Amino acid sequence: MTQAVFSNAEPVSPNSSNVGVRLTDVTKRYGDKAVVDNISIDINRGEFVTFLGPSGSGKTTTLSMIAGFTQVTEGQIEIHDRSVATVPPHKRDIGMVFQNYALFPHRTVAGNVAFPLERRRIAKPERKRMVDEALEMVHMTEYADRSPKELSGGQQQRVALARALVYNPAVLLMDEPLGALDKKLRDWLQSEIKRIHLEVKSTFLYVTHDQEEALSLSDRIAVFNNGKIEQLGTPQELYQAPKTLFVGTFVGDSTLVRGAGFAATNGFSSGTAFGKAVAGKGSLAGDQGAVLIRPEKLQLRPVESSIANGDCAISVIVRTATYLGNAWRYELILPDGSAGMAKSEYEVVQAVAGQAMLATWRPEDAVVLEDDGSAGEFLT
Numbered sequence: 008m009t010q011a012v013f014s015n016a017e018p019v020s021p022n023s024s025n026v027g028v029r030l031t032d033v034t035k036r037y038g039d040k041a042v043v044d045n046i047s048i049d050i051n052r053g054e055f056v057t058f059l060g061p062s063g064s065g066k067t068t069t070l071s072m073i074a075g076f077t078q079v080t081e082g083q084i085e086i087h088d089r090s091v092a093t094v095p096p097h098k099r100d101i102g103m104v105f106q107n108y109a110l111f112p113h114r115t116v117a118g119n120v121a122f123p124l125e126r127r128r129i130a131k132p133e134r135k136r137m138v139d140e141a142l143e144m145v146h147m148t149e150y151a152d153r154s155p156k157e158l159s160g161g162q163q164q165r166v167a168l169a170r171a172l173v174y175n176p177a178v179l180l181m182d183e184p185l186g187a188l189d190k191k192l193r194d195w196l197q198s199e200i201k202r203i204h205l206e207v208k209s210t211f212l213y214v215t216h217d218q219e220e221a222l223s224l225s226d227r228i229a230v231f232n233n234g235k236i237e238q239l240g241t242p243q244e245l246y247q248a249p250k251t252l253f254v255g256t257f258v259g260d261s262t263l264v265r266g267a268g269f270a271a272t273n274g275f276s277s278g279t280a281f282g283k284a285v286a287g288k289g290s291l292a293g294d295q296g297a298v299l300i301r302p303e304k305l306q307l308r309p310v311e312s313s314i315a316n317g318d319c320a321i322s323v324i325v326r327t328a329t330y331l332g333n334a335w336r337y338e339l340i341l342p343d344g345s346a347g348m349a350k351s352e353y354e355v356v357q358a359v360a361g362q363a364m365l366a367t368w369r370p371e372d373a374v375v376l377e378d379d380g381s382a383g384e385f386l387t
């Protein structure tokens with residue numbers, strides 16, 4: 008597969024471009040292994056872009072090259088139209104937040120936030136004003152005189168955010184900043200980070216392996232796999248129109264009907280539906296395709312139901328039926344033994360654990376992808 012070049016479609020004036028961060032053919036090699044493999048991406052000024060991918064896919068290395076902590080092996084990085092090849096980290100106009108807060112233990116909260124201003128030789132009255140403003144932004148004003156060890160993890164991370172933003176950097180880089188926090192705190196801080204992004208209008212570049220976090224935070228998401236960006240798109244684009252099986256299964260829940268599995272089993276109640284679905288979407292042979300259906304597009308019906316003309320169907324076993332308050336979620340087992348999922352606002356009559364049912368979908372609601380073997384491990 009050739010590497011796609013991703014670029015935004017924003018109009019660019021002749022004098023200043025809209026690009027906040029641009030990577031052009033960037034590669035990082037350790038020995039002869041390319042851990043970041045020829046990636047190109049344009050991130051707009053003021054945009055919130057997330058690098059999403061499994062552990063080891065090259066997200067941190069890419070962020071670290073943008074920050075200047077890791078040398079680029081090949082390629083160019085520009086921040087606000089300036090090549091940063093020879094610019095040291097502290098002169099790149101970036102702020103950085105890591106997973107492990109990294110606060111100075113012997114400085115107060117205010118002292119921590121003041122640190123980057125001291126290094127930049129900002130005069131004391133101005134410094135005080137900027138620290139106050141930054142602490143207010145993260146709602147930590149009343150903790151200004153505390154020491155970091157008197158704070159919870161969530162509070163420490165808010166101080167780290169204030170310290171990274173206090174000098175108003177053009178770009179804020181965050182590497183799994185909420186990774187060490189429990190789910191409730193993480194959800195709350197996610198909405199805080201969103202609010203702060205709207206307030207400061209800097210470019211935010213965020214790294215996570217958590218697809219829900221990526222979907223809820225980002226203007227666009229770059230999906231990393233094996234050192235490459237497999238797809239760059241809005242959350243909607245990735246969810247509704249994934250370009251690869253990896254992206255489709257890594258982002259969001261789905262049911263995957265695979266050609267090879269189809270050929271190998273006789274459990275499909277509608278023998279030609281799968282072949283038709285694949286054939287209708289391109290040039291894949293029946294056993295080279297995979298059909299991906301999102302949970303809300305899959306309907307469960309009694310096995311003896313008649314299927315609407317043109318719809319596709321497979322027989323499934325309901326593994327679990329779970330009431331979520333606003334919907335029901337059904338975990339399914341497909342004829343080839345793989346897992347699937349359906350979601351419905353209304354309780355599907357008869358869909359109890361152990362029940363055999365028919366799962367149907369409209370062909371236009373499914374995405375047909377090449378079955379390159381990249382799915383499976385991420386399916387629930």
Ligand SMILES: Nc1ncnc2c1ncn2[C@@H]1O[C@H](COP(=O)(O)OP(=O)(O)O)[C@@H](O)[C@H]1O
Pocket residue numbers: 037042060061062063064065066067068069
């Ligand atoms: N200093 C290094 N030396 C050798 N290999 C490294 C080094 N840093 C990272 N790697 C390797 O590069 C790959 C990508 O790592 P990383 O960018 O940290 O991934 P991610 O942040 O997506 O989990 C991994 O296989 C990792 O082991």
Ligand SMILES: [Mg+2]
Pocket residue numbers: 066067068
């Ligand atoms: Mg990492």
